[in-house]
Amino acid sequence: MTIRRLTLTALMAALVFVLTVAVRLPTAAGGYLHLGDAAIAFSAFAFGPWVGGVAGALGTGLADLYGGYPQFALISFLVHGLQGWLMGWLVQRRMTTGIVVLAVVCGSAIVVAGYFVAEIFLFGIAAALTEVLPNTLQSVVGAVLGVSLYLAMKRAYPPITRYHERERR
Amino acid sequence: MSFSLDLYVPGRSWLHRCDPRVKLWMMLLGLVLAFRWTHPLTQAIFVASLLLTLRLAGVSWRTLGWLWQQMRLLVVLMLLLQPLFSPSGRILAQVGPLTLSLGGISSAMLLALRVLAMAFLTGGLLFTTDQRALVRAFVRLGLPYTWGLTLSLTLRFLPAIGNLATTVREAQASRGWVAEGNLLRRAREYQPVLIAIIIGALQLSDQLTLALAARGLGYTQKRTSWRELRFRHLDWWVLALSTLVFAAGWGASLVFPAL
Numbered sequence: 001m002t003i004r005r006l007t008l009t010a011l012m013a014a015l016v017f018v019l020t021v022a023v024r025l026p027t028a029a030g031g032y033l034h035l036g037d038a039a040i041a042f043s044a045f046a047f048g049p050w051v052g053g054v055a056g057a058l059g060t061g062l063a064d065l066y067g068g069y070p071q072f073a074l075i076s077f078l079v080h081g082l083q084g085w086l087m088g089w090l091v092q093r094r095m096t097t098g099i100v101v102l103a104v105v106c107g108s109a110i111v112v113a114g115y116f117v118a119e120i121f122l123f124g125i126a127a128a129l130t131e132v133l134p135n136t137l138q139s140v141v142g143a144v145l146g147v148s149l150y151l152a153m154k155r156a157y158p159p160i161t162r163y164h165e166r167e168r169r
Numbered sequence: 170m171s172f173s174l175d176l177y178v179p180g181r182s183w184l185h186r187c188d189p190r191v192k193l194w195m196m197l198l199g200l201v202l203a204f205r206w207t208h209p210l211t212q213a214i215f216v217a218s219l220l221l222t223l224r225l226a227g228v229s230w231r232t233l234g235w236l237w238q239q240m241r242l243l244v245v246l247m248l249l250l251q252p253l254f255s256p257s258g259r260i261l262a263q264v265g266p267l268t269l270s271l272g273g274i275s276s277a278m279l280l281a282l283r284v285l286a287m288a289f290l291t292g293g294l295l296f297t298t299d300q301r302a303l304v305r306a307f308v309r310l311g312l313p314y315t316w317g318l319t320l321s322l323t324l325r326f327l328p329a330i331g332n333l334a335t336t337v338r339e340a341q342a343s344r345g346w347v348a349e350g351n352l353l354r355r356a357r358e359y360q361p362v363l364i365a366i367i368i369g370a371l372q373l374s375d376q377l378t379l380a381l382a383a384r385g386l387g388y389t390q391k392r393t394s395w396r397e398l399r400f401r402h403l404d405w406w407v408l409a410l411s412t413l414v415f416a417a418g419w420g421a422s423l424v425f426p427a428l
Contacts, residue, residue, distance in 0.1 A: 003381050007374040010319045014326030015370065018334070042367075058323055066176055068239030070291035071284050123243070124280045126250035149360060156364050163371070 016059025037142025
């Protein structure tokens, strides 16, 4: 791991944390909706699978721990980590519209399915079922916002693509 | 916006002075027990004794109350909904497809109490452990140093990003920028602000990269540290005692499977 990747990962994890904590809408099942997915999608698109995955895992896991939802920390760590990694991996080589849509769908599917399965074990099927719809909404909206943020970012600050290329070496 | 969400409350109690590795071990044992015991009453006693332990370790009611505030919605919802989904045992009431049964109520109470136990266990670790000490403990337990550094850098970046966000927002607001309307609309209005924050943060990380490289990070494989974690008498005692309690709890559940 190069130093640059290390600091970049830490930075993106912090960004995911901030976006997760900044906008929180509590849901019925005691979880919360947040914009962390936008930051995860952004870091996965901009910096590749490993930065996206680790940032997603660390950022949301720590946000759950320190934001007062410790029961979700481990689930978030695994699920959002996988989400970030998969999204980054899918768009790593080419970024056509089809692949982007596929990445958004796959990322959201992982979040919804992952939370559902984990919540059945932890909180019972009742609480898990009530979370499916809000989770779907959150992850799809988040991913779309993240992609649009990445595209806007590329227009506003073209050097951002450099970070990704340096990553690949 | 301030994002230094450090839950650590400094103190001098026995739990505060414990080695973080011992606290991690205790948390792990506690989690195993929480999932091992399947009777609501056992679980209730477990939660009560956790609360007592935390109080004895000098964690204030205010801190514990904050944790409860975060948990209560989930607990109430689980108590209300879960009985209807897993009916078993004697049936108490039946309305259409909804069945209220003894087994359902007991499983709901079990799950709710288990979540509370998990919350208090994590709280016990985070309320009494300095973040840096926790990262040091992870590194001593075999986490590669660079991963530990990533973790602590993340925690260190939080206030920095918070400050950056405040600066950018104030700068934009002085140019007449306002964010209002529904959530989606506000998210769009926030985009220029977010872009400025990310650019600023990227430059911050570039500077940090240079600074770390200049200090020779990754130059040697073996790292030394000024403050070594070392087990003291207290740590051995707490370790032995907690393991003993765990063994007793596990043994009890073997002898009495109903626990």
